[in-house]
Amino acid sequence: MRPTTVIGFLGSTLDASKRDASRWNKWRPTIGLCMQPDLRVDRLILLHGRQHESLAGFITEDIASVSPETQVEPVLINFDDAWDFEEVYAELLDFVRDFTFEPEAEDYLVHITTGTHVAQICLFLLTEARFIPGKLLQTQPQRGKPDPTGVWNAIDLDLSRYDRIAKRFAEGSRASTSFLKGGIDTRSTAFNTMIDEIEQVATRSSAPLLLMGPTGAGKSLLAKRIYELKAERHRLAGPFVEVNCATLKGDNAMAALFGHTKGAFTGAVTERAGLLRSAHRGMLFLDEIGELGLDEQAMILRAVEDKRFLPVGSDREVESDFQLIAGTNRNLVDAAAKGEFREDLFARLNLWTFSLPGLAERREDIEPNLDYELERFALAEDTRVTFNKEARASYLAFATAPHASWNGNFRDLSASITRMATLSPDGRIDTATVEAEIDRLRALWKSSESDAGIGLLAEVLGQDQLEELDPFDRAQLGEVIATCRRNNSLSAAGRELFVSSRRRRKSTNDADRLRKYLARFDLAWADLK
Known part of the structure; x- marks a missing residue:
């Protein structure tokens, strides 16, 4: 059997007793856990305050008399205020970070029967977050008889081990993903996988999200559902604020986003809060964020990172704590490379990027x-x-x-x-x-x-080469490139392009046929994707 280490607080009330023979008729949790016939405690990390050092010594002696194999290690953790959650958690976090855990070599139990309620909560949180790689240990007295041993029970916080709980979590996750899909029983494996990931991010993270995809792919609707899901889980308390950045131009962009003071510019007859302040404690959805100017992008980055920004015409910063979702139909990687989009803002947005397929x-x-x-x-x-x-x-x-x-x-x-x-x-x-x-x-x-085809050809070939093409070649090549763009492989694009003629041939090699066609214009598959 692997050795077992128990970490717990000295019970300043429950462990205390008269220091005579009558104490053995009383249940004392720290003593009782070392008297369990089916629990061997090899090491006990006994946390206590400075004012309880004498009691800690007395309890150590009693443990030695009933469980000589238990090594007691008193650890002084002194709180100025044992009911101050921030102080208690910080002190315990420092303790566990300095403690040498060897989960491969020994088992750990965290005794939460003793200590203040604040200390018990903190130990629970540290164990649940795996700062302490162990199980929770509860002890209690035997009912109906004076017994110093009591009973014990261990709780493993790995919820996947509990079938009914795991089933409830799975059902909740399925309900959340169904909500994000609008209740539509979608069949696309890639899309369903993406929605599963978005559900996990939405319920666990407050970091910005970037939704990429063509116009009409559902970015705005998905952003609203992410907000509603987070609000239902009480992760957001403020409103959902949506703006299409393509409609914001010039000075109006700054004023609309960040607000302005009265008299900041001609026509500013009253103060305006701005969209970022309106989204405080809620969610801000900046659709088509790639259309914002570089100055606006810089201020958005500052607002996301520091939760602070300057309204137009003001010399005093204001605060707004919001979650950002950005949407775009542009390739922001290319835009950043061309200097049209700030690389630092893209890096901040690119933690969670999801590409919605058309x-x-x-x-x-x-x-x-x-x-x-x-x-x-x-x-x-x-x-x-x-x-x-x-x-x-x-x-x-x-x-x-x-x-x-x-x-x-x-x-x-x-x-x-x-x-x-x-x-x-x-x-x-x-x-x-x-x-x-x-x-x-x-x-x-x-x-x-027809309109999109000319733009697509100019993007792939460049304007100079486009002007050298005959109208006949423009129409044909435009259709070929558009087909390649919406398929995932050269073979798939070839099958779509040659769907009629391939039925009349005994053997087909659509990929090779398409490759040779593209080569006529010095193009390769990689150039189009």
Whole structure:
């Protein structure tokens, strides 16, 4: 058996007694734990104050008489105020940091029956946080008879060992992740894994979060649900404050974010608190943070790190303690490299970064989101609308096909479902309605892809090389690059691009075919990702 070390406070009241033979008729917790027939205490770390040194010596002698194998080590820990939580915790933290623990060689029990309630709480917290690598030990007297031994019980704070508790925690975690997903039974493995991680971060950390992803991927909605989850767990008490940084320009950006004094500039007829102060004790969601100017970024960094900042026109700092969630559809790594985004702010935001995939990357989630959007329409319009069987199959076949680009992501899907539901006054979306909506989406995407395609080509090739391309090559290459961007591998992109012609060939090597096409323009797969 491995040796057992017990750490506990001397009970200045419970361990005290008359120093005669009558003391052996009384239960004294520190003496009793060393008298247990089924608990061997090899070493007892006896914590006590200076005023109880005499009692500590007396208890040590009694332990030697009933348990000579127990080595008692009195340790002086003196508190100015034993009921001051901050002082007691700090002193005990210093003690355990200096103590040499060898959990591989011996077992540790933390006796929490003695000491003030504050000391017991502190020992519990230090054990729960694994500063003390052991179990809690409780002792109590035998009921109904005078017995100096009493009984004992050990509590292991590793909650995973307790089946019912572990089950409740798992159920709570599942409920939280379901809430973050809006109750949608999403099927994308990568997305579900990301939401599981966000749930853990949201319930355990107050550090900033960075949500990256294309417009319409759901960053704003997810940020609001993270706030609601934290508020439900009592980790936030203030409001949710959201701002789209793309709407903040010039002096208005500083004033809107940090507030201003009366008369700070022309038109400042009254004092303004600003968004950061409004978010005190709550959450601030800065959507499209990449659109902020460098000066605003510097002040945001100071506000996040120090919880202090200067309103416009003021010479006195104000305080605001908020949690920050930032959203962006820009590549902040590239922006920082170009000097368009502060590297120090990006480093501060990059502790917890989550990239939300677009709808085209989560085609398996289109069907459950379709049902979710129908429920939203029913709540908003007090009218329940459903698809007939053929119409639903037709719409899903189109929506999940590789050529469905979903440029606006979930906003496109939401708008599409709303249009079809609105145009179905009898409560049933039929095939004619679906066909008309498919034509509408194709026209919408063709127009937006034409504009986006030119920007995409300029980004990949550069403006000079773009101008050298014929219009024919621009259209074709733009489609190829867009397809590569939304696929995870060269082979997957090739399968989507050559889906029709590959059916007519006996052997296919779509990846090689695509690689050779890109090489005509001095491009490689890595250049596009």
